[in-house]
Amino acid sequence: MDLSTPPPDLYGRPRADTFFRFLTAFGDRYSPALGGPLLRRNPRRPFSRPTEALQLVVTARRRVAADVVELTLADPSGGPLPGWQPGAHLRLTLPSGRERHYSLCGDPADQADQAGPAERSGYRIAVRRLPDGGGGSAEIHDTLHPGTRLTARRPRNGFAFCAEPAVLFLAGGIGITPLLPMVREARRNGLDWHLVHTGRSADTLPFAAELRALDPARVHLRTDDEHGGPPTGTELLAHAPRGAAVYCCGPAPMLTAVQRALDASPAASLHFERFGAAPVTDGEPFTVRLGADGPELPVPADRSALDVLREARPDLPYSCKQGFCGTCEVRLLAGAPDHRDRRLTPERRADGALLPCVSRAAAGETLVLDL
Structure with a gap:
């Protein structure tokens, strides 16, 4: 990754260049007066280009932690799959018709680009069974085995990695899935990075061996049972290099603790992704x-x-x-x-x-x- 290049937009496209910024400004100023059907259209809204759903098949399945399975998904004909950036997710349509989003946790370098002929070998996701969830995780654990066919939307990214020179990654349990590709990208580009992966116990931490193999000195596995409970935000942020960007994905209490401790920490900024919806704090009946x-x-x-x-x-x-x-x-x-x-x-x-x-x-x- 070229560190001087801004991250792509939600759909993995490069940001607009100077010419297109000028063109957008021109449209904002003059389209109401010109009145043509194309010019009346909001110039900031991209043209709708319907794309066919991806046809995928489960090619491998393995257990990577207690109640967590990893699935490898590929094109049924063996063809290449669309590229993606760290932080991207797939919107899967399960056999029941349920739609769920799952972060891609493979290596983003394992894909084709304009500079090389290598083909993408597949997408990788990991899913924890949620006993009180809406049924999506249970369906994946119980019914998705090698050979199962699925459809999906093209990868989309709402948690883009900006590749700052100093980075701290904070993962809570299954929250490691969007961060693992970012860690690989940080390592590949020689950034000053550290990862803290927390969980209830060692058997609940997905990809522990894979993480240690990346760099044991920079990977910190922290379990509640060995430390008397969950970490505080101050404890987590103590691993941050001075001026670091923090990327955090985990349960709501973890995110709240990190947000509250950020100002007093060595870190400079915070990027985060939630497991689910934020609690309603300003609602009216x-x-x-x-x-x-x-x-x-x-x-x-x-x-x-x-x-x-x-x-x-x-x-x-x-x-x-x-x-x-x-x-x-x-x-x-x-x-x-x-x-x-x-x-x-x-x-x-x-x-x-x-x-x-x-x-x-x-x-x-x-x-x-x-x-």
Whole structure:
């Protein structure tokens, strides 16, 4: 990786160059007056280029920790797969129809590029079984074996690695999956990096042997049972080189502890990815109605509309619960929502699209949904 090159966008494309920045500014200024159908379009919104779903097959499966299985996915015909960057994830459609996101945890250098003919050997993901989850992890553990066919969207990156000169990686349990490719990239580019991987016990830490093999002096495996409980944010950040960028993926308490201790630490910045949705801390109680004449469901201040809706409609699909995948999209018939997602454009919102996993409403408001 060229460290002077900015990271790619969410879809792995290079950032726009000077000419395209000028072109965007021109469109912002002059398109309302010119009135052509193309110029009226928001110039910051990329043209829709539908792409075919990837057809994948499970080629290998192995246990990498307690309740964690690793799957290798490849093209059924042996062809090359699209490239990806550290931090990218796959949106898989499981045989049941469930859609789930899983971080790619292989080596991003194991892929073709414009400079070489080598073909990508496959994608690698690791999944921990969640007893109280929505069924996706259980389906993977129970039904996905070598030979199983799946479909997926092309890799997408919402947790890009910027390759700062000094980096601290903090992983909690299965949170190692997006960080492992970043560690490999940091090592390949000679960065000053350190990794702390935490978990309840040694048998719950995926890829422990693989991590130690990268550089035993820079990899720190820290388990709760050996240290009397989870680490504090101060303890975790003590491993940071001066001025380091911190990349953190783990459970909510870990992220909260790191955020609170960051200012007093040697680190300079924090990048993080959550396992699931952030807790609702600034919500107001409101109501959702199922159809124009359907039942009304109260949404408490500390719960999401999606969680409430799924109690009444257990088959309502969802995936990320963070407002970026769009799986749980519903249609709004009436009401004034507070859109909090990171996916829907103003035009889609004006047309009635709503993501109930994160979107809310003012206190006492009723949102009428086409359900």
